[in-house]
Amino acid sequence: MLPGMDGLALAGGTTTQAVKDATEPARLRRPDRDQLVLETVNLQERLPAGHAARLIWRVVERLDLSRFYEAIAARDSEPGRAATDPKVLVALWLYAAVDGVGNGRKLNRLCREHDAYRWLCGGLSMNYHTLNDFRVGHEQALDELFTQVLAALVARNVVKVSRISQDGRRVRASAGTSSFHREATLRRHLEEARAYVQELKEQADEEPGESARERAAQERAAREKQERLEQALAILPELQAARENPRNSKKDRSKPVRVSSTDPESRKMKMGDGGTRPAYNLQMAADVESRAVVGVEVVNTPADQNQSEPLRQQVERRTGGKVKEHLVDQGYVDMDMIERAHQAGVAMYAPLPLGKDGRPVTSSRWDTAGTTAWRERMQSEAAKAVYRQRAPTSELVNAETKCRFGLRAFAVRGLRKVRCVALWAALAYNLAHFAEVLMT
Numbered sequence: 001m002l003p004g005m006d007g008l009a010l011a012g013g014t015t016t017q018a019v020k021d022a023t024e025p026a027r028l029r030r031p032d033r034d035q036l037v038l039e040t041v042n043l044q045e046r047l048p049a050g051h052a053a054r055l056i057w058r059v060v061e062r063l064d065l066s067r068f069y070e071a072i073a074a075r076d077s078e079p080g081r082a083a084t085d086p087k088v089l090v091a092l093w094l095y096a097a098v099d100g101v102g103n104g105r106k107l108n109r110l111c112r113e114h115d116a117y118r119w120l121c122g123g124l125s126m127n128y129h130t131l132n133d134f135r136v137g138h139e140q141a142l143d144e145l146f147t148q149v150l151a152a153l154v155a156r157n158v159v160k161v162s163r164i165s166q167d168g169r170r171v172r173a174s175a176g177t178s179s180f181h182r183e184a185t186l187r188r189h190l191e192e193a194r195a196y197v198q199e200l201k202e203q204a205d206e207e208p209g210e211s212a213r214e215r216a217a218q219e220r221a222a223r224e225k226q227e228r229l230e231q232a233l234a235i236l237p238e239l240q241a242a243r244e245n246p247r248n249s250k251k252d253r254s255k256p257v258r259v260s261s262t263d264p265e266s267r268k269m270k271m272g273d274g275g276t277r278p279a280y281n282l283q284m285a286a287d288v289e290s291r292a293v294v295g296v297e298v299v300n301t302p303a304d305q306n307q308s309e310p311l312r313q314q315v316e317r318r319t320g321g322k323v324k325e326h327l328v329d330q331g332y333v334d335m336d337m338i339e340r341a342h343q344a345g346v347a348m349y350a351p352l353p354l355g356k357d358g359r360p361v362t363s364s365r366w367d368t369a370g371t372t373a374w375r376e377r378m379q380s381e382a383a384k385a386v387y388r389q390r391a392p393t394s395e396l397v398n399a400e401t402k403c404r405f406g407l408r409a410f411a412v413r414g415l416r417k418v419r420c421v422a423l424w425a426a427l428a429y430n431l432a433h434f435a436e437v438l439m440t
Contacts, residue, residue: 056120069086092126107131161294164286170280281301284394312346347374349383349390
Protein backbone atom coordinates (compact mmCIF):
# COMPACT_ATOMS: atom_id res chain seq x y z
CA MET A 1 0.00 0.00 0.00
CA LEU A 2 1.29 3.44 -0.92
CA PRO A 3 2.00 5.92 1.83
CA GLY A 4 -1.15 7.78 2.88
CA MET A 5 -3.57 5.14 1.53
CA ASP A 6 -4.14 3.50 4.90
CA GLY A 7 -6.31 6.39 6.12
CA LEU A 8 -8.45 6.22 3.00
CA ALA A 9 -8.98 2.52 3.42
CA LEU A 10 -10.03 2.94 7.02
CA ALA A 11 -12.46 5.77 6.23
CA GLY A 12 -14.25 4.24 3.27
CA GLY A 13 -13.56 0.51 3.53
CA THR A 14 -11.50 -0.17 0.37
CA THR A 15 -10.08 2.21 -2.17
CA THR A 16 -12.48 0.93 -4.82
CA GLN A 17 -15.49 1.40 -2.56
CA ALA A 18 -14.48 5.01 -1.74
CA VAL A 19 -14.28 5.94 -5.41
CA LYS A 20 -17.61 4.29 -6.10
CA ASP A 21 -19.33 6.22 -3.27
CA ALA A 22 -17.98 9.54 -4.57
CA THR A 23 -19.78 9.04 -7.89
CA GLU A 24 -23.21 8.72 -6.27
CA PRO A 25 -25.35 11.84 -5.44
CA ALA A 26 -24.48 13.27 -2.05
CA ARG A 27 -27.17 13.62 0.58
CA LEU A 28 -27.32 17.31 1.53
CA ARG A 29 -29.45 19.50 3.79
CA ARG A 30 -30.70 22.26 1.52
CA PRO A 31 -32.52 25.47 2.55
CA ASP A 32 -36.25 25.75 1.98
CA ARG A 33 -37.19 29.39 2.51
CA ASP A 34 -40.83 28.89 1.58
CA GLN A 35 -41.62 26.70 4.55
CA LEU A 36 -43.50 28.14 7.51
CA VAL A 37 -41.46 28.39 10.69
CA LEU A 38 -43.25 28.73 14.00
CA GLU A 39 -41.08 30.21 16.74
CA THR A 40 -41.88 30.46 20.40
CA VAL A 41 -40.18 33.61 21.66
CA ASN A 42 -40.11 34.79 25.26
CA LEU A 43 -38.67 38.31 25.27
CA GLN A 44 -37.80 38.11 28.95
CA GLU A 45 -35.64 35.05 28.38
CA ARG A 46 -33.94 36.50 25.29
CA LEU A 47 -32.46 39.45 27.24
CA PRO A 48 -29.87 38.85 30.01
CA ALA A 49 -30.86 39.95 33.50
CA GLY A 50 -28.18 42.63 33.78
CA HIS A 51 -28.63 44.11 30.31
CA ALA A 52 -28.40 47.91 29.94
CA ALA A 53 -31.87 48.05 28.33
CA ARG A 54 -33.40 46.65 31.52
CA LEU A 55 -31.59 49.26 33.60
CA ILE A 56 -32.80 52.07 31.31
CA TRP A 57 -36.36 50.79 31.63
CA ARG A 58 -36.19 50.64 35.42
CA VAL A 59 -34.93 54.24 35.54
CA VAL A 60 -37.62 55.43 33.12
CA GLU A 61 -40.31 53.77 35.25
CA ARG A 62 -39.20 55.97 38.17
CA LEU A 63 -39.36 59.22 36.20
CA ASP A 64 -42.35 61.54 36.05
CA LEU A 65 -43.41 61.54 32.40
CA SER A 66 -46.75 63.28 32.87
CA ARG A 67 -45.82 66.13 30.49
CA PHE A 68 -45.39 63.62 27.65
CA TYR A 69 -48.90 62.26 28.28
CA GLU A 70 -50.59 65.67 28.13
CA ALA A 71 -50.33 65.90 24.34
CA ILE A 72 -52.11 62.57 23.74
CA ALA A 73 -55.45 63.15 22.01
CA ALA A 74 -56.74 59.57 22.29
CA ARG A 75 -58.79 59.42 25.49
CA ASP A 76 -61.36 56.96 26.83
CA SER A 77 -64.35 58.89 25.49
CA GLU A 78 -62.71 60.04 22.27
CA PRO A 79 -62.60 58.06 19.00
CA GLY A 80 -59.29 57.26 17.34
CA ARG A 81 -56.39 54.90 17.50
CA ALA A 82 -54.65 54.35 20.82
CA ALA A 83 -51.32 56.17 21.21
CA THR A 84 -48.04 54.41 21.87
CA ASP A 85 -47.09 54.69 25.53
CA PRO A 86 -44.58 57.59 25.89
CA LYS A 87 -42.74 55.51 28.48
CA VAL A 88 -41.78 53.04 25.75
CA LEU A 89 -40.74 55.82 23.36
CA VAL A 90 -38.65 57.58 26.02
CA ALA A 91 -36.89 54.33 26.89
CA LEU A 92 -36.28 53.54 23.22
CA TRP A 93 -34.67 56.90 22.44
CA LEU A 94 -32.60 56.92 25.62
CA TYR A 95 -31.28 53.45 24.94
CA ALA A 96 -30.74 54.37 21.28
CA ALA A 97 -28.70 57.40 22.36
CA VAL A 98 -26.62 55.24 24.69
CA ASP A 99 -26.17 52.82 21.80
CA GLY A 100 -25.14 55.63 19.41
CA VAL A 101 -28.27 55.34 17.25
CA GLY A 102 -29.55 58.70 16.02
CA ASN A 103 -31.79 57.78 13.11
CA GLY A 104 -35.49 56.93 13.25
CA ARG A 105 -35.35 54.47 10.36
CA LYS A 106 -32.44 52.59 11.91
CA LEU A 107 -34.19 52.53 15.29
CA ASN A 108 -37.34 51.22 13.64
CA ARG A 109 -35.34 48.39 12.06
CA LEU A 110 -33.68 47.56 15.38
CA CYS A 111 -37.11 47.36 17.02
CA ARG A 112 -37.84 44.43 14.72
CA GLU A 113 -34.43 42.74 14.67
CA HIS A 114 -32.52 43.42 17.91
CA ASP A 115 -33.47 41.64 21.12
CA ALA A 116 -32.81 44.65 23.39
CA TYR A 117 -35.04 46.97 21.35
CA ARG A 118 -37.67 44.26 20.91
CA TRP A 119 -37.71 43.81 24.68
CA LEU A 120 -38.23 47.56 25.22
CA CYS A 121 -41.07 47.51 22.67
CA GLY A 122 -42.67 44.57 24.46
CA GLY A 123 -44.46 43.39 21.32
CA LEU A 124 -45.59 46.86 20.20
CA SER A 125 -45.10 47.65 16.52
CA MET A 126 -43.24 50.84 15.62
CA ASN A 127 -42.81 53.02 12.57
CA TYR A 128 -40.13 55.59 11.95
CA HIS A 129 -42.60 58.49 11.63
CA THR A 130 -43.82 57.91 15.18
CA LEU A 131 -40.27 57.58 16.46
CA ASN A 132 -38.96 60.69 14.68
CA ASP A 133 -41.95 62.83 15.62
CA PHE A 134 -41.65 61.88 19.27
CA ARG A 135 -37.92 62.58 19.33
CA VAL A 136 -38.32 66.24 18.34
CA GLY A 137 -41.93 66.96 19.28
CA HIS A 138 -41.72 67.40 23.06
CA GLU A 139 -39.09 70.06 23.68
CA GLN A 140 -40.58 71.41 26.92
CA ALA A 141 -41.29 67.96 28.36
CA LEU A 142 -37.78 66.83 27.46
CA ASP A 143 -36.27 69.93 29.05
CA GLU A 144 -38.17 69.27 32.28
CA LEU A 145 -37.12 65.60 32.21
CA PHE A 146 -33.47 66.67 32.02
CA THR A 147 -34.04 68.96 35.03
CA GLN A 148 -35.80 66.14 36.89
CA VAL A 149 -32.82 63.80 36.47
CA LEU A 150 -30.44 66.54 37.66
CA ALA A 151 -32.64 67.21 40.70
CA ALA A 152 -32.47 63.52 41.59
CA LEU A 153 -28.67 63.55 41.33
CA VAL A 154 -28.45 66.71 43.45
CA ALA A 155 -30.74 65.15 46.07
CA ARG A 156 -28.40 62.15 46.26
CA ASN A 157 -25.46 64.51 46.76
CA VAL A 158 -23.83 63.31 43.54
CA VAL A 159 -23.95 66.60 41.63
CA LYS A 160 -22.59 69.80 43.15
CA VAL A 161 -22.49 72.84 40.91
CA SER A 162 -20.25 75.11 42.96
CA ARG A 163 -17.59 74.61 40.25
CA ILE A 164 -18.63 74.02 36.64
CA SER A 165 -16.77 73.76 33.37
CA GLN A 166 -18.22 74.93 30.06
CA ASP A 167 -17.23 74.36 26.47
CA GLY A 168 -18.78 74.87 23.05
CA ARG A 169 -18.57 72.62 20.02
CA ARG A 170 -19.63 73.29 16.44
CA VAL A 171 -21.81 70.43 15.26
CA ARG A 172 -22.50 69.96 11.56
CA ALA A 173 -26.00 70.98 10.46
CA SER A 174 -28.19 69.03 8.04
CA ALA A 175 -27.52 71.46 5.18
CA GLY A 176 -25.00 71.87 2.41
CA THR A 177 -22.74 74.84 1.90
CA SER A 178 -24.25 75.36 -1.55
CA SER A 179 -27.74 75.73 -0.02
CA PHE A 180 -26.97 79.32 1.09
CA HIS A 181 -28.54 81.81 -1.33
CA ARG A 182 -29.18 85.52 -1.67
CA GLU A 183 -32.67 87.02 -1.51
CA ALA A 184 -33.29 87.01 -5.27
CA THR A 185 -32.41 83.32 -5.57
CA LEU A 186 -34.55 82.43 -2.57
CA ARG A 187 -37.55 84.22 -4.04
CA ARG A 188 -37.11 82.41 -7.34
CA HIS A 189 -36.89 79.05 -5.59
CA LEU A 190 -39.99 79.91 -3.55
CA GLU A 191 -42.01 80.64 -6.69
CA GLU A 192 -40.88 77.31 -8.17
CA ALA A 193 -41.79 75.48 -4.96
CA ARG A 194 -45.26 77.01 -4.87
CA ALA A 195 -45.82 76.09 -8.50
CA TYR A 196 -44.72 72.51 -7.79
CA VAL A 197 -47.09 72.22 -4.82
CA GLN A 198 -49.96 73.36 -7.03
CA GLU A 199 -48.91 70.93 -9.74
CA LEU A 200 -49.01 68.04 -7.28
CA LYS A 201 -52.53 69.00 -6.21
CA GLU A 202 -53.70 69.01 -9.83
CA GLN A 203 -52.04 65.66 -10.50
CA ALA A 204 -53.90 64.18 -7.53
CA ASP A 205 -57.21 65.09 -9.22
CA GLU A 206 -56.14 63.85 -12.65
CA GLU A 207 -54.49 60.58 -11.52
CA PRO A 208 -56.70 59.07 -8.80
CA GLY A 209 -55.10 55.66 -9.25
CA GLU A 210 -51.73 56.76 -7.90
CA SER A 211 -50.69 55.41 -4.52
CA ALA A 212 -52.14 57.61 -1.79
CA ARG A 213 -49.10 57.06 0.39
CA GLU A 214 -46.65 58.08 -2.32
CA ARG A 215 -48.73 61.12 -3.24
CA ALA A 216 -48.95 62.21 0.38
CA ALA A 217 -45.18 61.85 0.80
CA GLN A 218 -44.53 63.96 -2.31
CA GLU A 219 -46.95 66.66 -1.19
CA ARG A 220 -45.46 66.72 2.31
CA ALA A 221 -41.90 67.09 0.98
CA ALA A 222 -42.92 69.88 -1.40
CA ARG A 223 -44.86 71.67 1.31
CA GLU A 224 -41.95 71.46 3.75
CA LYS A 225 -39.57 72.84 1.14
CA GLN A 226 -41.91 75.77 0.55
CA GLU A 227 -42.12 76.44 4.30
CA ARG A 228 -38.31 76.40 4.64
CA LEU A 229 -37.95 78.92 1.82
CA GLU A 230 -40.56 81.19 3.41
CA GLN A 231 -38.70 80.93 6.70
CA ALA A 232 -35.41 81.77 5.01
CA LEU A 233 -36.88 84.93 3.49
CA ALA A 234 -38.37 85.92 6.84
CA ILE A 235 -34.95 85.63 8.51
CA LEU A 236 -33.17 87.81 5.92
CA PRO A 237 -34.06 91.27 7.37
CA GLU A 238 -32.75 90.30 10.82
CA LEU A 239 -29.47 89.03 9.38
CA GLN A 240 -29.15 92.10 7.20
CA ALA A 241 -29.56 94.36 10.23
CA ALA A 242 -26.91 92.40 12.12
CA ARG A 243 -24.56 92.58 9.13
CA GLU A 244 -24.89 96.39 9.01
CA ASN A 245 -23.85 96.78 12.65
CA PRO A 246 -21.20 99.55 12.86
CA ARG A 247 -19.00 97.22 14.91
CA ASN A 248 -18.48 95.07 11.83
CA SER A 249 -15.76 95.99 9.39
CA LYS A 250 -16.63 97.82 6.18
CA LYS A 251 -15.68 94.69 4.25
CA ASP A 252 -18.06 92.50 6.27
CA ARG A 253 -20.92 95.01 5.94
CA SER A 254 -20.58 94.95 2.16
CA LYS A 255 -20.98 91.18 1.89
CA PRO A 256 -24.39 89.98 0.67
CA VAL A 257 -26.52 88.13 3.19
CA ARG A 258 -27.15 84.48 2.39
CA VAL A 259 -29.50 82.02 4.08
CA SER A 260 -29.73 78.26 3.70
CA SER A 261 -32.78 77.02 1.85
CA THR A 262 -32.35 73.61 3.48
CA ASP A 263 -32.01 74.68 7.12
CA PRO A 264 -32.62 78.44 7.43
CA GLU A 265 -31.61 78.55 11.10
CA SER A 266 -28.16 77.05 10.54
CA ARG A 267 -25.15 79.31 10.04
CA LYS A 268 -21.75 78.89 8.42
CA MET A 269 -19.16 78.36 11.15
CA LYS A 270 -15.47 77.62 11.31
CA MET A 271 -15.09 74.00 12.35
CA GLY A 272 -12.36 72.28 14.34
CA ASP A 273 -10.54 71.17 11.20
CA GLY A 274 -10.29 74.75 9.95
CA GLY A 275 -13.02 74.40 7.32
CA THR A 276 -16.23 76.41 7.17
CA ARG A 277 -19.53 74.54 7.02
CA PRO A 278 -23.19 74.94 8.10
CA ALA A 279 -23.37 74.15 11.82
CA TYR A 280 -24.87 74.87 15.21
CA ASN A 281 -22.98 75.90 18.34
CA LEU A 282 -23.60 73.27 21.03
CA GLN A 283 -22.91 74.55 24.56
CA MET A 284 -22.56 72.14 27.47
CA ALA A 285 -21.73 72.72 31.11
CA ALA A 286 -20.50 69.94 33.41
CA ASP A 287 -20.06 69.63 37.14
CA VAL A 288 -16.31 69.35 37.73
CA GLU A 289 -16.64 67.00 40.69
CA SER A 290 -19.05 64.41 39.24
CA ARG A 291 -18.58 65.26 35.53
CA ALA A 292 -22.33 65.15 35.03
CA VAL A 293 -23.83 67.36 32.33
CA VAL A 294 -25.72 70.10 34.17
CA GLY A 295 -26.54 72.50 31.34
CA VAL A 296 -27.10 72.26 27.60
CA GLU A 297 -28.03 74.83 24.98
CA VAL A 298 -27.81 75.17 21.20
CA VAL A 299 -27.35 78.52 19.47
CA ASN A 300 -26.71 79.49 15.87
CA THR A 301 -24.09 82.13 16.59
CA PRO A 302 -20.48 80.98 16.24
CA ALA A 303 -19.06 83.23 18.98
CA ASP A 304 -18.80 81.95 22.56
CA GLN A 305 -18.26 85.28 24.34
CA ASN A 306 -21.93 85.76 25.26
CA GLN A 307 -22.68 82.14 26.19
CA SER A 308 -21.17 81.76 29.68
CA GLU A 309 -23.71 83.81 31.64
CA PRO A 310 -26.91 82.31 30.10
CA LEU A 311 -25.70 78.73 30.61
CA ARG A 312 -24.58 79.43 34.18
CA GLN A 313 -28.01 80.84 34.97
CA GLN A 314 -29.59 77.77 33.37
CA VAL A 315 -27.49 75.49 35.60
CA GLU A 316 -28.55 77.36 38.74
CA ARG A 317 -32.20 77.26 37.68
CA ARG A 318 -32.12 73.52 36.96
CA THR A 319 -30.26 72.45 40.10
CA GLY A 320 -31.24 75.10 42.62
CA GLY A 321 -27.55 75.44 43.50
CA LYS A 322 -25.18 78.38 43.34
CA VAL A 323 -22.27 78.40 40.89
CA LYS A 324 -19.22 79.90 42.59
CA GLU A 325 -16.50 79.08 40.08
CA HIS A 326 -16.90 78.96 36.30
CA LEU A 327 -14.17 77.47 34.07
CA VAL A 328 -14.11 78.44 30.38
CA ASP A 329 -11.53 78.65 27.61
CA GLN A 330 -10.17 81.80 26.01
CA GLY A 331 -12.99 81.97 23.48
CA TYR A 332 -15.38 83.03 26.26
CA VAL A 333 -13.28 85.96 27.50
CA ASP A 334 -15.47 89.06 27.48
CA MET A 335 -14.82 91.88 29.94
CA ASP A 336 -18.49 92.74 30.44
CA MET A 337 -19.39 89.09 31.15
CA ILE A 338 -16.50 88.76 33.60
CA GLU A 339 -17.62 91.90 35.41
CA ARG A 340 -21.24 90.71 35.67
CA ALA A 341 -20.06 87.33 36.95
CA HIS A 342 -17.97 89.12 39.60
CA GLN A 343 -20.99 91.14 40.70
CA ALA A 344 -22.99 87.90 40.95
CA GLY A 345 -20.35 86.37 43.22
CA VAL A 346 -18.91 84.05 40.56
CA ALA A 347 -15.16 83.67 40.04
CA MET A 348 -14.34 83.23 36.36
CA TYR A 349 -11.37 81.04 35.42
CA ALA A 350 -10.19 81.76 31.88
CA PRO A 351 -6.74 82.30 30.31
CA LEU A 352 -5.49 85.88 30.14
CA PRO A 353 -5.35 87.30 26.61
CA LEU A 354 -1.92 87.70 25.07
CA GLY A 355 -0.47 91.06 24.16
CA LYS A 356 1.56 92.00 21.11
CA ASP A 357 4.68 90.77 22.85
CA GLY A 358 3.13 87.31 23.26
CA ARG A 359 2.83 87.63 27.04
CA PRO A 360 -0.38 87.57 29.10
CA VAL A 361 -1.92 91.02 29.60
CA THR A 362 -1.97 91.42 33.39
CA SER A 363 -3.58 94.88 33.51
CA SER A 364 -5.53 97.33 31.39
CA ARG A 365 -6.66 100.91 31.89
CA TRP A 366 -10.20 99.75 31.14
CA ASP A 367 -10.21 97.22 33.98
CA THR A 368 -13.10 97.14 36.45
CA ALA A 369 -13.17 95.53 39.87
CA GLY A 370 -14.23 92.22 38.32
CA THR A 371 -11.67 92.12 35.53
CA THR A 372 -8.89 93.22 37.90
CA ALA A 373 -9.75 90.38 40.28
CA TRP A 374 -9.83 87.96 37.36
CA ARG A 375 -6.37 89.01 36.09
CA GLU A 376 -4.86 88.75 39.56
CA ARG A 377 -6.50 85.41 40.19
CA MET A 378 -5.26 83.83 36.95
CA GLN A 379 -1.64 84.71 37.77
CA SER A 380 -1.69 82.56 40.92
CA GLU A 381 -0.61 78.92 40.97
CA ALA A 382 -3.79 77.94 42.82
CA ALA A 383 -5.97 79.33 40.02
CA LYS A 384 -3.87 77.59 37.39
CA ALA A 385 -4.35 74.29 39.24
CA VAL A 386 -8.11 74.85 39.32
CA TYR A 387 -8.20 75.74 35.62
CA ARG A 388 -6.41 72.52 34.70
CA GLN A 389 -9.61 70.70 35.69
CA ARG A 390 -11.44 72.21 32.72
CA ALA A 391 -9.91 70.03 29.98
CA PRO A 392 -10.48 66.60 31.58
CA THR A 393 -14.06 67.63 32.37
CA SER A 394 -15.37 69.39 29.27
CA GLU A 395 -13.25 67.48 26.79
CA LEU A 396 -14.51 64.19 28.23
CA VAL A 397 -18.12 65.32 27.81
CA ASN A 398 -17.43 66.48 24.25
CA ALA A 399 -15.69 63.25 23.32
CA GLU A 400 -18.37 60.97 24.77
CA THR A 401 -21.34 62.86 23.32
CA LYS A 402 -19.62 62.88 19.93
CA CYS A 403 -18.19 59.38 19.72
CA ARG A 404 -20.46 57.37 22.01
CA PHE A 405 -23.81 59.15 21.84
CA GLY A 406 -23.74 60.05 18.15
CA LEU A 407 -23.57 63.87 18.25
CA ARG A 408 -21.21 64.11 15.27
CA ALA A 409 -23.78 65.86 13.09
CA PHE A 410 -27.43 66.83 13.41
CA ALA A 411 -29.81 64.93 11.15
CA VAL A 412 -32.73 67.24 12.00
CA ARG A 413 -33.29 70.86 10.97
CA GLY A 414 -34.13 73.95 12.99
CA LEU A 415 -33.06 75.15 16.43
CA ARG A 416 -36.00 73.58 18.24
CA LYS A 417 -35.43 70.10 16.83
CA VAL A 418 -31.64 70.36 17.17
CA ARG A 419 -32.04 71.33 20.82
CA CYS A 420 -34.23 68.25 21.41
CA VAL A 421 -31.52 65.99 20.00
CA ALA A 422 -28.93 67.67 22.22
CA LEU A 423 -31.15 67.13 25.28
CA TRP A 424 -31.55 63.43 24.45
CA ALA A 425 -27.75 63.11 24.25
CA ALA A 426 -27.25 64.94 27.57
CA LEU A 427 -29.88 62.75 29.25
CA ALA A 428 -28.30 59.59 27.85
CA TYR A 429 -24.87 60.73 29.05
CA ASN A 430 -26.12 61.23 32.61
CA LEU A 431 -28.05 57.96 32.65
CA ALA A 432 -25.08 56.03 31.26
CA HIS A 433 -22.93 57.30 34.13
CA PHE A 434 -25.43 57.52 36.99
CA ALA A 435 -28.25 55.01 36.29
CA GLU A 436 -27.20 52.83 39.22
CA VAL A 437 -27.23 55.87 41.51
CA LEU A 438 -30.72 56.85 40.36
CA MET A 439 -31.97 53.36 41.27
CA THR A 440 -31.03 53.81 44.93
